Amino acid sequence: MYKLQLKKITKVFDKTTAVDNVDLYVKAGEFLSILGPSGCGKTTVLRIIAGFVMPDFGEVVINGRRVNDTPPRLRNLGMVFQSYALFPHMTVFENIAFGLKVERFTKGDIHKKVEEVLSNVELSGFEHRYPGQLSGGQQQRVALARALVKNPEILLLDEPLSNLDAKLRKQMRDEIRNIQKKLGITAVFVTHDQEEALAMSDRVMIMREGKTIQIGTPVEIYEKPVNTFVADFIGQTNIISGEIVACKDGKIMLEVSEKISFEVDNAFLKYQGKKASFSIRPDRILTSENFPPGSTNVFRGKITSDVYMGPISSYLISVFGQLDLTIVRNNDGKSRPMVAGDEFCVQINASDMVYLNE
Amino acid sequence: MLLAFVFPLSTMIRMSFNERPPIGDVVNTFSILNYNKIFSDVYYLKIFLNTLFIGMVVTLLTIILGFPLAHKYVHSKGRTKEVLLLIILGPLLITMVVRVYGWMVILGSNGLINNALIHLGIIDRPIRLMYNPVGVIIGLTHVLLPFMTISISTSLQNIDNSIYEAAQSLGASKAYSFRKITLPLCKPGIIAGSILVFSLAVSVFVTPIMLGGSGLRSLVILIYTHGLVLINWPMAAALATILLITLLFIMYLQNRFQEKNKL
Numbered sequence: 001m002y003k004l005q006l007k008k009i010t011k012v013f014d015k016t017t018a019v020d021n022v023d024l025y026v027k028a029g030e031f032l033s034i035l036g037p038s039g040c041g042k043t044t045v046l047r048i049i050a051g052f053v054m055p056d057f058g059e060v061v062i063n064g065r066r067v068n069d070t071p072p073r074l075r076n077l078g079m080v081f082q083s084y085a086l087f088p089h090m091t092v093f094e095n096i097a098f099g100l101k102v103e104r105f106t107k108g109d110i111h112k113k114v115e116e117v118l119s120n121v122e123l124s125g126f127e128h129r130y131p132g133q134l135s136g137g138q139q140q141r142v143a144l145a146r147a148l149v150k151n152p153e154i155l156l157l158d159e160p161l162s163n164l165d166a167k168l169r170k171q172m173r174d175e176i177r178n179i180q181k182k183l184g185i186t187a188v189f190v191t192h193d194q195e196e197a198l199a200m201s202d203r204v205m206i207m208r209e210g211k212t213i214q215i216g217t218p219v220e221i222y223e224k225p226v227n228t229f230v231a232d233f234i235g236q237t238n239i240i241s242g243e244i245v246a247c248k249d250g251k252i253m254l255e256v257s258e259k260i261s262f263e264v265d266n267a268f269l270k271y272q273g274k275k276a277s278f279s280i281r282p283d284r285i286l287t288s289e290n291f292p293p294g295s296t297n298v299f300r301g302k303i304t305s306d307v308y309m310g311p312i313s314s315y316l317i318s319v320f321g322q323l324d325l326t327i328v329r330n331n332d333g334k335s336r337p338m339v340a341g342d343e344f345c346v347q348i349n350a351s352d353m354v355y356l357n358e
Numbered sequence: 359m360l361l362a363f364v365f366p367l368s369t370m371i372r373m374s375f376n377e378r379p380p381i382g383d384v385v386n387t388f389s390i391l392n393y394n395k396i397f398s399d400v401y402y403l404k405i406f407l408n409t410l411f412i413g414m415v416v417t418l419l420t421i422i423l424g425f426p427l428a429h430k431y432v433h434s435k436g437r438t439k440e441v442l443l444l445i446i447l448g449p450l451l452i453t454m455v456v457r458v459y460g461w462m463v464i465l466g467s468n469g470l471i472n473n474a475l476i477h478l479g480i481i482d483r484p485i486r487l488m489y490n491p492v493g494v495i496i497g498l499t500h501v502l503l504p505f506m507t508i509s510i511s512t513s514l515q516n517i518d519n520s521i522y523e524a525a526q527s528l529g530a531s532k533a534y535s536f537r538k539i540t541l542p543l544c545k546p547g548i549i550a551g552s553i554l555v556f557s558l559a560v561s562v563f564v565t566p567i568m569l570g571g572s573g574l575r576s577l578v579i580l581i582y583t584h585g586l587v588l589i590n591w592p593m594a595a596a597l598a599t600i601l602l603i604t605l606l607f608i609m610y611l612q613n614r615f616q617e618k619n620k621l
Binding site for chain 1: 530
C-alpha cells in the first residue's frame, strides 16, 4: 500500500486547467519532488494533497483511505509554506507547540516533544525568541519543526528554499534531507529549481502546463529525458535534430546536414525518412586534439566561446559551421585548456544519444 | 506645532484656577474654588460618570459592529470591496448635523422605527428612542463606527493569510484560529480604535445636544453651558481640564496594556 496516491486528479480554475489528469503514487519514507516551471500546477497539486483545494475530479488517497472529503485539519499532514507562515505573536516554543496544544497534549508532553524537535533542527535554546528576531534560515527551521512535531503522515513543502540565498539554500537542502531520512518521514517537495530536485529526491515528478511529463529517479530524469522539454529543463543539453537515413542491426544513421551524420544506437526507430531529435549532455561529449582513425562520430570543430565557471568550463564548439555543440570540461589542471579560436575534435558515443519524443 | 498645542492648553488650565463671582467679570486669582465645587457636588459627578458610561458603551458597540464589518471588507475583492468601503466611510462623508437630523427622522416618536413597530402591532405607543441616552448612543455609534472599522481593518490586513492555512494544517478549527490568532493580532487595531472612539464619544458635542434632549447629560454640553451661556470661563476651563486629564489617563492605561502584550 502506498503512503499517498493521486488518481486522475484534475482541477480547473476559471477556464484554465491547472491540473490535468495527474496520477502519482508515493511510497512510505520516500522523498518526492514535484518540479516544473512557474504555472505548471505543482503548487496546486500540493494544495490538493493538503486539502486546501478540492479537485474537480479524481481521488486523493492517504494510507489507502480516500481523503477527498476530509478537511485539512484532519488529514494529519505537516506543511511548510514558502513564506514560513510563522505566528508572529508567539514565541518559537509556542509556534511549535501550537499543533500539540490544539490536541490538548499535557504540558509535560508538549515540553518534551518541542524540545526534541528543536534539537533535531538544531535550534535548542531559541524557545523564547519571536519570529521577528530570527534570520531566514532559522525561521525556516522553526517552520519545519512545527510541521514535524506531530509526526505527520506526510510532510509537504511548498518551495521552502526560494527565499534564501544560494549558500543557505544548499545548506538547508542538506539539512531537510537529513532530517527526513533520519525520521523516515514521507515528503512531497515542490520546487522550480531542478538542481534542488535532483540533489534531494528519491524520485522527481516533472510537470508542465498541468500535465505530468515524466516521473523517475534523478538519474533517469537526467540521463533519459523523455522529450525535448525535460532534456532542456534539467541541466544543460544539446538537441541534435536530423533525418534517419539508414537503420540496421539496432543502429541508425542520423543525417544532420550534408557533412554531419551520427551513428546512434537505437533499436526502436525503424523507418527511414523520419525526422528525429536526440539529446546529448555536454558532459558526455568527448574532446581531444585527435581521435584514433576509424572512430565513429568524430568531428573537428572550432571553439567559438569559452566560459570559466570555477570547477568546470563551458565551451561552444562549431562543427563545420553547421552544428553548434555545448561541451563541458573539468578544470583539472591536467589537460590543455581550451580557448576561443582553438580547433578540437569531438566525439559522441553512439549509445549516449537519447531519443526525444515529440 | 508645539505652540499651537501648548499655548491654548496652558491658557485654559491657568483659567481654571481663576474665579468668576455671580456678578462682574473674571477675577485673576489662583484658587481651587471651581475644582472644589466640581468634586463636592454630586450633580457634576453624575454627569461625569454618565459621559464616561456613554463613551464606553459606544466604544463597545463599535467593536462589536466594526469587527464583522472590517472582516467582510478585508476579505472581499473588486467591486464588493469598493462598495463596502463606501458603506464603511459613509457616515464620514456627510456633516454631523445632517447625519444627526437623519437619525432624528428615524428615531423620533413619529419616526421610521416607531411607525414601523406600531404598524406591525408590536407596540401601542411610540417608545422614546430619542432625547435620552439611547438616542445619543445610537447616533454616536453610527458616527464613530468608521474609525473603529478602519482601525481593525488595518490590523486584519496585515495578517499573512497563509498563517490560517498553517493553523489548519496543524489541526486548528476556524473558531480556535479566531481565538488564538485573529484576536491577538487585532489587538493593536482594537486598542487604537478604542482610544479614538472613546475620546471622540466623550468630547463630541452636536450629537448629544440634538439627540440627548434638554437633560444636559454630557460633560461637553456642561462645558459649553458654563462657557458660553453662563459665561463662567473659569468653571468651564476647570471642567475641560478634568476631561483632558481623564482622557490622558485612559490613553495611558491603554498604552500600558498594549506594551504588556507587545510582540
